[in-house]
Amino acid sequence: MSVPVALRVDEAQALLAQLATRSAITAHEEVPLHAALQRVLAHDLVSPFSVPPHDNSAMDGYAFSGTALQGPDAEVRLQVVGTALAGTAWHQPVRDGQAVRIMTGAKMPPGLDTVVALEQCRIDGDAVRFDARVLRPGDNRRLAGEDLRQGEPALRRGDRLGPAALGLAGSLGSARLAVFRRLRVAYFSTGDELLSLGDAPREGAIYDSNRHTVCALLRGLGCEVIDLGLVRDDPASLEATLQQAADQADAIITSGGVSVGDADHTRAVMQRLGEMAFWRIAMRPGRPMAVGSIAHGDPGRAPAALFGLPGNPVATMVSFLAFVRPALLRMMGGNEAAAAAPPLLRARSASAIAKKPGRTEYQRAWVQPRPGDLPNARLAGNQGSGVLSSMVKANGLVVLHHDQGDVAAGDEVDVMMFEGVL
Known part of the structure; x- marks a missing residue:
């Protein structure tokens, strides 16, 4: 897989779309309607x-023939001959000059095509009066189909x-x-500096956060998550875990170990086990990423797709949202609409943002609506790739595109909102 030294974000997304489409699952199952939420439909x-199966009333009121509106008088008076309820059919003939009291959703009686809203009417004994100028023939009727x-x-x-x-x-x-059946995704974190929950603190070590954010992101997509925990920077352990993941899952996600550090054995192990490309993506936060596949013992199954993400917590999350999420949705069988990236909204930056052209930047921000203007996007604290607290304080990402330069306070910017993706 030959790619440039540093890919633009849109180039990386296009390559991943091609890879994911080839790896899409085809097996499907039938599930009860209430269990189908966030699943992907296998057949039209x-x-x-x-x-609706028949013309029906869009509101509570009185149904009548629209020809009554064509007379010379500004006020219409109609004799009420009965009531049509939702769920029952009115079969009696209704003559000119007559109306039927009708409820929302009730089938329109034969020959009647217009409904006047209840609040626009005045009751006059067994008749109803209303201003003809507030209606046109056919108003307040839902058409069959x-x-x-x-x-x-x-x-x-x-x-x-x-x-x-x-x-x-x-x-x-x-x-x-x-x-389609649920996509099976295996995940593990790598790094000798990481602690699992329950481990005693030690100098120079940190608790693993990526395992919990990535697993939560996967469950939010409806994937079947295979949590393989934490793997040390040991080639034998990495190889065994990657092979286990390939045997059990359709896709594998790792975090850490895809840069060029002396202890980053993941690169070498990945290359030994499968077909692998290591990309540098022109983005911040995040830059290194591994993409490829690892075969397993069952010749009837496609190789497991592999996504090796950077280890810094925010870089991991942003890389997942920008690249892995749409790829997994395609692997789940999603069509173009289902696998599309979240729409970008326009907002005004509350402050100046320094930005050099040549990479895409994702800045954590709190976006608030403003009456009569675009929403306000205020950066949510420290933007370092290891600062997860500012991700918690944010409700979206300001997306500064590859060719974009400095942003002045008040300039319009694109925003990817977290609602619906986190």
């Missing part, structure tokens, strides 16, 4: 009927199923859905 869901038409796909293969999609499937009577 075709609507067995139109939604305006949501979905019978025989058309309601949801597409590769759609990631959120709450709205599950509601739509439920409206079609779908008790079970065919979804």
Whole structure:
């Protein structure tokens, strides 16, 4: 895999999209509708009927023929001949000059095409009066099939199923859905300087945070996480753990050990076990990244994809969001929409930010709405790649693009919000 010395972020994303598409899983299963949240649909869901199945009222009011609005009088008076309730059908004929009291969602009686809202009416004995000038024929009527038409796909293969999609499937009577099986992802951290929870503190050592952030990110995606814990900087241990991960998982994520330090054995072990490229990406935080695959003993299975992330906590998280998350969504069977990067919103920077063209920078920020203007993006403290506390204080990342220079206070910037991705 031949790549430039330092990849632009967009170049790295494009390469990962190609690799992930080739590694997409194909096996699928049927699950109950309530268990399908954040799963990826394996087949198109075709609507067995139109939604709504009939014209119905968009509000509580009175249904009548819109021809009543074409008379010379500004006020319309109609005789009320009954009530149409939601869930029941009105079959009696309704003549000119008559109306039917109707509830929201009730089927429109035959020959009637317009609804006047209850609050626009005055009751006059067994009649209703309203101003004809507030309506046009056809107002406040939902048409049959305006949501979905019978025989058309309601949801597409590769759609990631959120709450709205599950509601739509439920409206079609779908008790079970065919979804791709969960992607199995193995994760471990590397480094002799790391402590696991429960270990006694020691001089020069730190507790491992990446294991918990990455595993949480994976669970948020709906992956089946294989937590392999902490692996020391020992070639034999690294090789055994990588091979174990390849045997059990579709994808492997590691953090640490992909730079050029003397103790970073991960590079050599990865190259020995599989096909591997080591990238330097023109970004901050984060720079080194390993991408490739490791084979296993089952010839019927594709090799496990491997993503070796930098070890600094914020660099690990940013690299995951920028590169690994969309790649995993493609491997899960997600289509272009499902695997797309989170949309970037526009905001105004609350302060000046020094930036040299030639790399993409991700700055932690707290973004707040402002009436009548773009949201305000204020940097959330120390931006060092090892400072996880400022990630906690932030609700998004200011994205300063590759060719962008210094930002002045008040300038517009792009922001990747954490809502929906963390």
